[in-house]
Amino acid sequence: MVRLIIEKFPRVLKNKKRLEKRLNIKIESRGKEIQITGAPEDEYKAEKVITALDFGFPFSTALLIKEEDFIFESINIKEHTKRKDFARIKSRLIGTKGKALKTLSTLTGCYFEIKDNWIGVIGEPEHIKNAERAVILIIKGSKHGNVYSYLEKHQIKPVLDLGLKEDDERLEI
Known part of the structure; x- marks a missing residue:
């Protein structure tokens, strides 16, 4: 319970x-x-x-957590800054008309929400690490362009099935 x-x-x-x-x-x-x-x-x-x-x-995004491929993490803004101007930090994270948050979402493949002094992230475990790193960099004052280029350089490439393993059916020839 x-x-x-x-x-x-x-x-x-x-x-x-x-x-x-x-x-x-x-x-x-x-x-x-x-x-x-x-x-x-x-x-x-x-x-x-x-x-x-x-x-x-x-609702549909929150239900992704039910799948084994997705996790939910939350980041406390206060843990990563000494400044008291949380409104400015939040506006840096959101960007003009939500552009920064959309770009972060696109580059990381994660979903973001901001609530009070917390940032929620839903995504695949491999992508969450880069998403958290990007959010922390923006909180600490890094330029958005530098954060985006960091994300582009550190994008995780999908694992492709090269067909090297043999199936049981192929062995019965």
Whole structure:
């Protein structure tokens, strides 16, 4: 049994039946506290999905966490800067009309959301490392162009199946 206290309670309550069905869990609510019951692995994934929903991610994006290929990480802005002007740092992360965040999303293959002094990232484990590094560089004051070129240089190439392994069917010739 997992208990969570969430801020965007109506959002989770609206999707309660869909969450229960897709995550194989039971959700009970009291005020802003949510109680999740189910198999331990399902509870863990549900906790991450509900936290992502509370963060502001769309329902379909938050459900990607259920898949084994995606994880959710959150970065605290306060841990990476001594400055108190969080509005300026957030605006650097978002960019003009969201352009910086879209570019980060495109280059890393991850999804980003900003909530208070936190940045949420959903993506594949290989891409999360570069996404976190890019966000931290922008928080610390690096130029956007330098961060983008860093991401372009450090993009992870997909692993291709070269057909070197033999299938059982090929051996029966």
